[in-house]
Amino acid sequence: MSLDLGNTALQIDKMALLLKSRQGDRASRLQDALRSVDAFDAGEYERKRQASISLHWPVPEMLDSPQETYGAPPIPEDFCVVAADGSHIDVDRHTPARCFLVNIGISALTYGSRPDANLFSRPRLYATDDELALRDPLASYNEQSIEGAVLGAKRMVDEAFALVEAVRDTPPDTPTLALMDGSLIMLGLVGQGFRDFVVRELVEEGFVQALDQFRELTRTRTVAAASYISLPRSAEVVNALRLTLCPYDEPDCPRYCGTIPAGVRPCDAGAMGLMDREVFLELLEPGERSAVFSSSSGLVRDHYQGHDIHFYYIHAGNEIGRVEVPSWVTEDEGLLSLTHSLIVDQCRRGPGYPIALMESHEQAVVTGSDRRYFAELVEGALSDNQIPVYASEKSFSKRVRWL
DSSP states (O other): OOOOOOHHHHHHHHHHHHHHHHHHHHHHHHHHHHHHTOOOOOOHHHHHHHHOSOOOOOOOSSSSSOOOEEOOOOOOOSSSEHHHHHHHHEEOSSSSSSOOOEEEEEEEESSSOOEEEEEEEEOOOOEEETSSSSETTTEEEEEEEEEEEEEHHHHHHHHHHHHHHHHHHOTTTSOOEEEEEEEOOOOOGGOOOOHHEEEEIIIIIIIIIHHHHHHHHTSSSSSEEEEEEEEEEEOOOOHHHHHOOOOOOOOBBBHTTTSTTSSGGGGGEEHHHHHHHHHHHHOOTTTTTTOOOOOOOOHHHHHHHOEEEEEEEOOOOSSSSEEEEHHHHHSSHHHHHHHHHHHHHHHTTTTOOOHHHHHHHHHHHHOOOHHHHHHHHHHHHHHTTOOOOOOHHHHHHOOOOOO
């Protein structure tokens, strides 16, 4: 039976009424949060952050005061924006061969006196035993199949290295922004309980090596690496405001508030349930960015080998976006300004979203028909080589309608 749309519609109407009833309370809490921003004391916040014993939510290091805003610098006369995005076909146990495909889309857009555009994709099939699993070099019997969240992280590593190679092909005398979609923090690995060798190979020997190569490029050319997150759901800055509301000198959530219901804790007033983008929509004008903040991610602290991840919010015209950069970008005012000015410019050229990322996504996307054709190609290649083709009955049933 298909989805009962009538029953579903009734539940959606109830949800809408519930959300409407909460709008007034949310607006009031937003105004309280803005007052907390105005009263923010950076010194007192840092003292509390350092004194914190245990917090139930992550708080960033505030490299500047949250009420600070910065207008977009002018763009260079000549510049490049290179973006990478990816998609994949995961391992499917219902198909006759164990393999997966990663497709990386690249767009390299050059503006100014020598305008140019280079759009392409690079599909890569992984099919050997060594390619389908990560193995612990200290214990060969420990292995992790590359599928699901691990494949998502593997794809992120491939995107980063493909972006490095594409940047190397740009004119060395032209300021260049290297742009990725989503977070620079490998969030798919957080809280999943993966063993150390998995994180080590994907992060320390994978993504971090790409960041090293980006930083090395800055020695001979003007290159800034960044990522853009559309409609971010982060609340790290809001969490910082919660910390300023904590009445205890040494904040310890389990000790002081572990038994207090959500909504009545001292830090809930004017902060609970809000997202950073809601606050910065009130603080920023189109084209402006916020102050820079430093992520408190434990994954970054333990495995990024000195590449701290900083972030700021930007008013892209139609939305508040989150921009993440390695710490060495924020340490160079010219590189930081380059990320700001070029991302604003990219959003203006696109429908409120960086056009280079749009183009790289178009190159990377794998459609439903692509996936079906991929499965047929695998089956055909096996059959041509006289390899027995086995597929599950479930896979067959999805292709044939019996009634």
